[in-house]
């Protein structure tokens with residue numbers, strides 16, 4: 001079970017810190033950091049690594065039968081933390097221009113984060129065990145079934161968006177590195 005909002009507060013704190021650094025860069029350079037230069041490129045790369053961790057680590061832990069490090073709920077909290085901070089860094093990378101495939105990738109990134117919040121809302125309301133059922137008391141077996149069905153339906157949206165997002169991100173990265181970095 002996911003309890004409390006710790007990961008949301010930590011993500012908020014990290015975003016405030018990153019915003020502070022971004023503001024300092026804007027202040028000293030007197031310009032918006034371009035996506036292809038040191039700072040803009042840097043936040044893009046680190047943000048994207050965090051997003052890749054979001055896409056893979058929780059799923060790997062969920063499916064691994066042999067090695068079972070750490071609690072599932074901790075991994076989900078980490079999923080949510082990196083799933084917010086990573087996209088935020090990538091947003092600062094864009095230099096607020098959204099042309100072509102890079103713009104489409106940004107849109108998919110925003111959609112998956114919003115979808116994540118919806119999933120988190122449903123997820124935190126589903127008791128996983130019979131204990132949970134007793135604690136909830138009023139929640140009938142039928143309502144529980146419905147909530148699980150809703151989560152399954154949500155998975156069929158959240159997961160393909162993630163796949164589309166990474167395909168378009170790799171196309172953008174390949175094209176950006178080729179045209180904007182290597183050809184310079």
Ligand code: HEM
Pocket residue numbers: 035036041044045048051090093094095097098099100102103105106109169172173176177180181
């Ligand atoms: C999901 C991850 C990413 C998203 C959503 C994203 C989005 C964007 C956007 C919106 C732009 C501005 C495009 C424009 O000028 O209209 C941009 C530029 C750029 N991105 Fe990314 N980006 C991501 C990851 C990366 C990564 C990991 C790299 C490098 C390894 C990268 C390299 C670049 C470069 C070099 C530019 C500048 C292109 C130019 O100056 O024409 N991006 N990106």
Ligand code: HEM
Pocket residue numbers: 051054055058059060062076079080082083084086087112113114115116117118119120121123158159162
């Ligand atoms: C870069 C952004 C994100 C990506 C790429 C991503 C990707 C994924 C993937 C692939 C899964 C399926 C895991 C599995 O069942 O194997 C998943 C599940 C989930 N994600 Fe995300 N996610 C992102 C952001 C978020 C955010 C921001 C939240 C919450 C605010 C979130 C909440 C959830 C929840 C609650 C689940 C369901 C866990 C379960 O059913 O076991 N995600 N995500």
